[in-house]
Amino acid sequence: MLDLSLPAGLRDLLPDHSADLAELSGSLHQVFSSFGYRRVLLPTLERLEVVERGLSPAAVAGVLKFVEPGSGEVVAIRPDITPQIARLYASRPDALPAPARLCYDGPVLRAHEARAGRPREVYQAGIELLGEGGPSADAEGLSVLARALASAGLGDAVIEVGHARFAQEVVAAAGLPPAARAEAAVALARKDEGALAALARRARGSAAARAALPALAGLYGDRALERAREVAEVAPGAAAALGEVEAAIKLARRRGLPEVAVDLGEVRGLGYYTGITFAGYAPGAGSEVASGGRYDGLLARFGRPGPAIGFAVDLEFATQALERAGARRAPRRRDAGRRRRR
Template sequence: MLDLSLPAGLRDLLPDHSAHLAELSGRLHDVFSSFGYRRVFLPTLERLEVVERGLSPAALAGVLKFVEPGSGEVVAIRPDITPQIARLYATRADALPSPARLCYDGPVLRAREARAGRPREVYQAGVELLGAGGPRADAEALLLLARSLETVGLSGTVIEVGHARFAAEVLAAARLGPAALAVAHEALARKDADGLAAAARRARGPAGAREAMPLLVSLYGEGALTRARALAKGLPGAASALREVESALRLARRRGLPEVTVDLGEVRGLGYYTGIVFAGYAPGAGSAVAAGGRYDGLLARFGRPDPAIGFAVDLEFATQALERQAGRGRRPPRRAASRAGRRASP
């Protein structure tokens, strides 16, 4: 008997839900366009070597790959769109001067579920600012994310800001061995101060770095920047990362960024984040509705060394939040209303 079920982690989207995703993507692109970002369409397949160059070994474990029948080449279904943007930017310098502001949407597919119940196929809409570094570009990305979430009608959103290197610099200064470093990363993910303290006792670095490790879990929420300044004293790498976060927030707030939450005790990413990182959360969504950050080393891997920053909105989780908020009496704005964003100066 024919099995009509879908492979694990995949699902059909029925007309109403599909219409909501398409509507959301359209409203997001209205906002992206108002900031000067131009849309590109990218193929679903890439050569495996392109994907391998763009992701960490851990992320590569989720790549779905196969041999093309005609050419014998090994290709991959994209698990992430940012490396594709990097490849495009590197190969089309004639058409994409620096800085380049690009936006996109489309699905990405992973070989396995990131966690139970999480779809393997994820629909995204995002932006990449290529060839622009420093706090001005960081501030632009933060402001664009905030404006995007606001304009599409999400209520009660929280933007969480951190830095890819802050906690990593503390751990590096503590001089942990491989096993202790793995324990520290797991403890950080759980916000486990006792686990970090245990790992610190196996460190060989200076006392200041060892003492700072358990305190990383406190670098969240109100007063986090003040606590981070005290912790980073005597740790130049962490202090430098902290200055980048503070500079970006200062500029973004001058341009109207609403209040954000700071979390400097995170070590996360796809293997290419090098600076400020951020995520957007909304009531009613099962996970972050958006995430991104600075990735200054990625473009060099493709032969055009330039700074870059960007983010992607998870259309499924954002739609989930909008539908649940609408069910509680909050109606998301129609797309026509969102075009007011075109009049706003980025």
């Protein structure tokens, strides 16, 4: 008998749910367009060498790849769209002068589930601002994300701001051996102050830097920026990172950004973030509804160096939040369809 089930981690989206995702993507793109972002359509397959150049070794391990029968080339199904944007930007400077504001939507596919219950195929819509850096570009990324989530009906989502280098600089100042830095990343992800304290006892840095290491687990919530200033005193690089976060938030607030949360102990994956990072969390969603940040080193890997920042909205989790909040609009479409058939 034919097995009609799907491979693990994949699922069908039925008409109503598919319509919700399409409507949400349309709402997001209206906001992207209002900020001057232009839409691009990208293939789902890339040469493996392009994908590998754009991701960390850990992320590359989750890439689904195969040999094309005709050419013998090793190709990959994209696990992330940002490296594709970087490849496009590097290959077409004639059509995409800096700064380039691009937006997109489409699925990405990973070889394995990131965690139990999370789909391997993720539908995204996002933006990339290429060739422009500094506080103004960081503030623009935050402002576009906040406006997009609000326009989509997720105005109660919390935007959390961090920095890719802050915790790294403190860990380096503490003098952790290279083998222990991976343990520190796991402890930071879990907010495990006890594990960080144990690692600090194995560190070789100054007493002040070693004492600051466990404090990274608590750099979120009320007065997080104030506590971060104290921690940053042990590492000049951390102080510089904190300054970038504060400058971006200050400028974005002038442009109407609502209150944001701060988490400077957060570490994010994919291997290309270099500066400010942000994520969106909405009630009712099983995971973050958006994530992104600054990745100033990625474009150079593709031969066209320059600063860049962007984010992606997870359409599935954003729709989940809308549906659980009772904000879905599909019933009106179904009612309209029934009226047309009468």
